[in-house]
Amino acid sequence: MGYNFFTSILFLFFSFTTTTPKNTKAMASNETNAMTETESVYNTIKSHSATMPAFACFTKAMKGFKALKAQGKIKKDLLTVIDFSQSSNTKRLWIIDMATQTVLYNTLVAHGRNSGDEFANAFSNDNSSNQSSLGFYATGEIYNGKHGQSLRLDGLEQGINSNARSRGVVVHAADYVSENFIQMHHRLGRSQGCPALPTNLTKEVIDLIKDRSCLFIYHPTQKYFAKSALAS
Missing domain, CATH: 2.40.440.10 (L,D-transpeptidase catalytic domain-like)
Structure with missing residues (x-):
């Protein structure tokens, strides 16, 4: 029983340590994509306009x-x-x-x-x-x-x-x-x-x-x- 309990704790620990970086990477990727889109739109508008x-x-x-x-x-x-x-x-x-x-x-x-x-x-x-x-x-x-x-x-x-x-x-x-x-x-x-x-x-x-x-x-x-x- 003690062995099973210890195994469960290890499973939970590694689950949290492996999923958190993935979530962080996904958030960072979304922010990067949003910034890339904003830069693209901004540069397109700027190319059409005298001022921005x-x-x-x-x-x-x-x-x-x-x-x-x-x-x-x-x-x-x-x-x-x-x-x-x-x-x-x-x-x-x-x-x-x-x-x-x-x-x-x-x-x-x-x-x-x-x-x-x-x-x-x-x-x-x-x-x-x-x-x-x-x-x-x-x-x-x-x-x-x-x-x-x-x-x-x-x-x-x-x-x-x-x-x-x-x-x-x-x-x-x-x-x-x-x-x-x-x-x-x-x-x-x-x-x-x-x-x-x-x-x-x-x-x-x-x-x-x-x-x-x-x-x-x-x-x-x-x-x-x-x-x-x-x-x-």
């Missing part, structure tokens, strides 16, 4: 985009990427057609007035914070508000941007989002937390990305990655 988001930003965007598409939370093959690590004086918004792997738009976009001056460095999900919220959104419906035609956004990350709709964080036009404003003030104008766009582009952008496309706002802050299941 940084690879670190795009990697997070594509990971969340694929997850949300699989979950049915977004419907379109459009990915809007906003990189708030960049100066507001640069064109830091991209709309990418993931089906054709091309950049359709690259333009200026504002951040919240309490998120920073030229650079955004503070983010919040709180009402009346006047700060931008990071993370993944699904675009909603068009409505006419105080800024004219605007597009509602639904934050898809609890505790990160989930109050977007109740806060009134929307895509809208603003005359302070322009090269002329930058020349006069040495930085872009700021919103109350909305990703505001140039007046000459807003209508066509809204018409394109409305109705459940993916919008991702990026910044390399560890507080976000620690909370986000989509980007981490």
